Amino acid sequence: MTVPITELRIENAAWASARPRLSVLIPTFRDDPGALLKALDDPSASAEIVVLDDGGSDDMLAERIARRIQALRVPARFVRLSSNEGRAKGRNRLASHARGGHFLFLDSDMLPDTPDFLSRWAAVAETNAPVAFGGFTLDQTPQRPETALHRAMALKSDCTPAPERAREPEKHVFTSNLLVRRDVFETIGFDEGFAGWGWEDVEWAMRVVRQHPILHIDNSATHLGLDAAPTMAAKYEQSAANFARVVASHRDIVSAYPSYKVAKALKPFPLRGVWRPMLKRIALAEAVPVSLRAFAMRLYRASLYIEAV
Known part of the structure; x- marks a missing residue:
């Protein structure tokens, strides 16, 4: 109850x-x-x-x-x-x-x-x-x-x-x-x-x-x-189901967003279980230049949305 x-x-x-x-x-x-x-x-x-x-x-x-x-x-x-x-x-x-x-x-x-x-x-x-x-x-x-x-x-x-x-x-x-x-x-x-x-x-x-x-x-x-980078990654992981909910109701709008387009482009790539964690590791590595970390984090976020596109 x-x-x-x-x-x-x-x-x-x-x-x-x-x-x-x-x-x-x-x-x-x-x-x-x-x-x-x-x-x-x-x-x-x-x-x-x-x-x-x-x-x-x-x-x-x-x-x-x-x-x-x-x-x-x-x-x-x-x-x-x-x-x-x-x-x-x-x-x-x-x-x-x-x-x-x-x-x-x-x-x-x-x-x-x-x-x-x-x-x-x-x-x-x-x-x-x-x-x-x-x-x-x-x-x-x-x-x-x-x-x-x-x-x-x-x-x-x-x-x-x-x-x-x-x-x-x-x-x-x-x-x-x-x-x-x-x-x-x-x-x-x-x-x-x-x-x-x-x-x-x-x-x-x-x-x-x-x-x-x-x-x-x-x-x-x-x-x-x-947020620190690990918290950001955790929030993006949480957001995947919410993104799918948005796509289900508003595909006509969200399909123009970069996050949707990148997820769509990444979808055909095999071995997702290998390269997705690598993107996360790069994003979390403080020794890596911030510009590269940001690029990796955006790709990691898009990779979490693949199932919704």
């Missing part, structure tokens, strides 16, 4: 009487969003903040988050789950706590790049935009040897200006800095069939773009939480 997931709620003094126009929604799993909460504490933006601890089971961290929530000037609620629900279902739950007309999804390891970050998002919400993505950078991310590979790959493919993202609007949508109008999300939520890491946000955007325009703007936040 499955034990139901329960939630504990804590609000600050400003929560009960607030009538926010913008709801900032922050999921966290064993990460401390303290720096982000401090940066978002702007009462002039007519916003509220909801933080979801998605079953992280860290009592000391939960206590710190609860204290920070209660100290904020902005209306804020902390929701703590008894067990992990996952990226898609957890964000859907977050949205159920929101009271604003627009939702701003932010990952807990993000940090705004400008002091007026929240007020700029509030201004976009005032235009009634259905969906908008603000982009992300590594401008404030410390440079460390163990995360050099992730940095190189993110700078090449993810940290892109708005005009470039707008060419493929659904592809460059991540829940790390995403504004969604309430009625859009109420009709198109995240697919809870996704498990583990990867693709649930892009797949959501694929469904959205068939009905609504996706606006890309430059209102970026820094991604502080770069």
Whole structure:
């Protein structure tokens, strides 16, 4: 018998009487969003903040988050789950706590790049935009040897200006800095069939773009939480089943993506059990030049997707 997931709620003094126009929604799993909460504490933006601890089971961290929530000037609620629900279902739950007309999804390891970050998002919400993505950078991310590979790959493919993202609007949508109008999300939520890491946000955007325009703007936040190479590889391994789910529903869109095309090109090659692990070893080898490691990691990721194409 499955034990139901329960939630504990804590609000600050400003929560009960607030009538926010913008709801900032922050999921966290064993990460401390303290720096982000401090940066978002702007009462002039007519916003509220909801933080979801998605079953992280860290009592000391939960206590710190609860204290920070209660100290904020902005209306804020902390929701703590008894067990992990996952990226898609957890964000859907977050949205159920929101009271604003627009939702701003932010990952807990993000940090705004400008002091007026929240007020700029509030201004976009005032235009009634259905969906908008603000982009992300590594401008404030410390440079460390163990995360050099992730940095190189993110700078090449993810940290892109708005005009470039707008060419493929659904592809460059991540829940790390995403504004969604309430009625859009109420009709198109995240697919809870996704498990583990990867693709649930892009797949959501694929469904959205068939009905609504996706606006890309430059209102970026820094991604502080770069991963070491072994963690990256593990996430890509998790993502294979999610990629297959995307292909099953949106082959017309995803077949134009490089990850699909490379997987298709690799599919005829024999001895996959030999060369796939070799690609992983090269990607994880810190003595190898980062450019070669990044190339090997991209090929390794594509090789994991072969069965789906």
